[in-house]
Amino acid sequence: MKNARILLINFILVLFASALFTMNSCEKASDQEPVVEKPTIMVIDKIILKSFSLFNPNGNRWDDWTNYPDPYVVFCEEASDGSLNILIETGRYDELKLSDLPINYTNSKLPLSLTNFNRNLGIGLFDYDSDGGDDFMFEVEFKISDFVPYSGEYPTEIQLYADTGAFTLEIHWK
Numbered sequence: 001m002k003n004a005r006i007l008l009i010n011f012i013l014v015l016f017a018s019a020l021f022t023m024n025s026c027e028k029a030s031d032q033e034p035v036v037e038k039p040t041i042m043v044i045d046k047i048i049l050k051s052f053s054l055f056n057p058n059g060n061r062w063d064d065w066t067n068y069p070d071p072y073v074v075f076c077e078e079a080s081d082g083s084l085n086i087l088i089e090t091g092r093y094d095e096l097k098l099s100d101l102p103i104n105y106t107n108s109k110l111p112l113s114l115t116n117f118n119r120n121l122g123i124g125l126f127d128y129d130s131d132g133g134d135d136f137m138f139e140v141e142f143k144i145s146d147f148v149p150y151s152g153e154y155p156t157e158i159q160l161y162a163d164t165g166a167f168t169l170e171i172h173w174k
């Protein structure tokens with residue numbers, strides 16, 4: 001009878017010890033899990049022109065006096081009142097040929113941090129003309145939320161396609 005009681009006490013001690021061990025290892029496991037925080041900022045590092053059309057919607061060259069346009073990029077956001085804020089307007093490349101692509105449009109505003117993932121954004125290409133009547137070449141509208149993944153890795157570049165042109169944005173997240 002006494003032996004039985006000692007056995008029982010031993011059994012309870014072993015149970016208690018293994019419970020402690022389990023609790024301890026659980027704690028360790030949760031300590032080792034990485035802290036997953038969703039990014040709240042998308043940073044645009046580079047704006048790259050991938051393609052454009054040599055012809056306007058009428059089928060003519062963008063300039064009468066030359067075969068090649070002089071494109072620059074305008075990147076804007078739609079404010080809450082519906083007006084457009086220009087965030088970036090780049091310099092132009094004169095007489096840009098398709099064989100010059102891809103072109104990296106550098107700008108002092110880059111890298112550009114954006115925090116509102118649901119705001120309407122637009123990136124457009126315009127042909128500079130010395131008479132001031134620049135031609136609109138193409139535009140792509142998007143929201144950052146379009147590119148936020150449901151799970152897994154966040155993208156490091158965004159492809160923006162229009163019927164007559166395309167941009168790539170090289171990005172990172174914070």
Ligand SMILES: [Ca+2]
Binds near residue numbers: 128129
């Ligand atoms: Ca023109």
Ligand SMILES: [Ca+2]
Binds near residue numbers: 062063069070127129
């Ligand atoms: Ca021009």
